[in-house]
Amino acid sequence: MVYGQNVGFDFEKLSAAGADARDSFGGAGTVFVKGSHQQHGELRVDNGGQAPSTTYVADTPVEGGDYDRFEVTGGARVDVSGDLLVEDLVLGSGDLAVDGSAWIGNSGTLVIATSSAFSSFSAPNTTSLVVRNASVFVGGDWGFPSGIPVTVSDSATLAVSNGWNEIPLSSLSVLSNSVVTSQPSTSAAARPLVLTVAGAVLVDSTSRIDVSGKGYLGAWSGDNQSALARTRGNELAPEADAGGSFGGYGGFAGAKPMDTYGDYAWPVELGSGGTGTASYPGGNGGGLVIVTASSLQLDGSIRANGARGSRRGGSGGAVAIFVDSLAGGGNVEANGNYDSGGGRIAVHFGTNSDFNLAGNLLARGDSYGGAGTVFTKSGDQAYGDLRVDNGGRNASYVWPTPFLPTGTGELLFDRVSVLRYGRMTTPDNLIVTGAIVVDPNSGLTAANMTLP
Secondary structure, three states, X not given: OEEOOOOOOOHHHOOOOOOEEOOEEOOOOOEEEEEOOOOOOEEEEEOOOOOOOOOOOOOEEEOOEEXXXXXXXOOEEEEEOOOEEEEEEEEOOEEEEEXXXXXXXXXXXXXXXXXXXXXEEEOOOEEEEEEEOXXXXXXXXXXXXXXXXXXXXXXXXXXEOOOOOOEEEEEEEEOXXXXXXXXOOOOOOOOOEEEEEEEEEEEOOOOEEXXXXXXXXXXXXXXXXXXXXXXXXXXXOOOOOEOOOOOOOOXXXXXOOOOOOOOOOOOOOOXXXXXXXXXXXXXXXXXXXXXXXXXXXXXXXXXXXXXXXXXXXXXXXXXXXXXXXXXXXXXXXXXXXXXXXXXXXXXXXXXXXXXXOOOOEEOOOOOOOOOOEEXXXXXOOOOOEEEEEOOOOOOOOOOOEEOOXXXXXXXXXXEEEEEOOOEXXXXXXXXXXXXXXXXXXXXXXXXXXXXX
């Protein structure tokens, strides 16, 4: 519909919804209107609240283009094959995939309530983002202004792909059974999740920040069409028939396990995948999430667990947290999966209100995998606390969790705990200002041990 002047007609009464037939609904058609005052016009794809069959009905195709307003709602499913430039994007219920780049001119708060996939996204005028009851996948750079608040709520998922670049926010709230995650890594690109938040991060008890299985690829997983798994630096590990290693060693059937790697205090690596075959792929390693914030209220979870796969599993990934204040009753995990080693967790904080550092941080291995490392350091500690805890998994057949030479001959902590089949070894003099705790099922080897 092209018109010169509207003197009261309700454009919402224009409908091109799909028909109901045999308990299934057809796909939505398109409604286009353009007034003489508009440069490009408005496109609405609305299926009247009825989602079409995903098995028998294809998405409504749109070639892309420029629009003053573009709306997807009412259960419509839309596939935009080209670039999309929109001054006002309105996303109600439904699904939207944009294969080209998307430029969105919305000012103020952008609410996304349509499950959406963008290969490239830019919204330079948006002042806040709300993702509600939808799964949103953003490829390429983050595309929003620096320092906006983001809320993900009502069973929503926000998956981003920003490489090693930080995502700078003023606040982040993950609420009501929602998830913030990264896109999967590939053989060409590791995809960590780097959140830099000027204010508060809130994860409620039903929600999580979760990069499990988003680390280096297992054998025959994704575009890694090889019997070998990928490991540090996104390189192929030479070991065959081995679970992923990272903080702790994975299980192995050959001469040696995959190498461990990374820094226990400043973990900035992803977990290794596990080996496998074309018929039985290996699991991916856990990803990497870095959270830097003024405060973290964690009542849900932050996870970087390895994936199981069908053969050997992926190692745990890494979680690095740097906050002024820490609180909550949630947990942090970087666990290995199916014959793989645990990952690495490091939490640096100024003050801790009530978060259980001793019980709610775990980087265990699985089956024949060794424990990873958990490091915590408060603002008033000189060296921080170390825990090597395998969560009760008996890894007596795998090599102990190693600490590389420091170069000074000394490895210093305020406290060391080796627990529940954890085993630790260091070639240095282990100097601990507080206590060393090693339970009966665990082991600790050092060149020398110095206590107060």
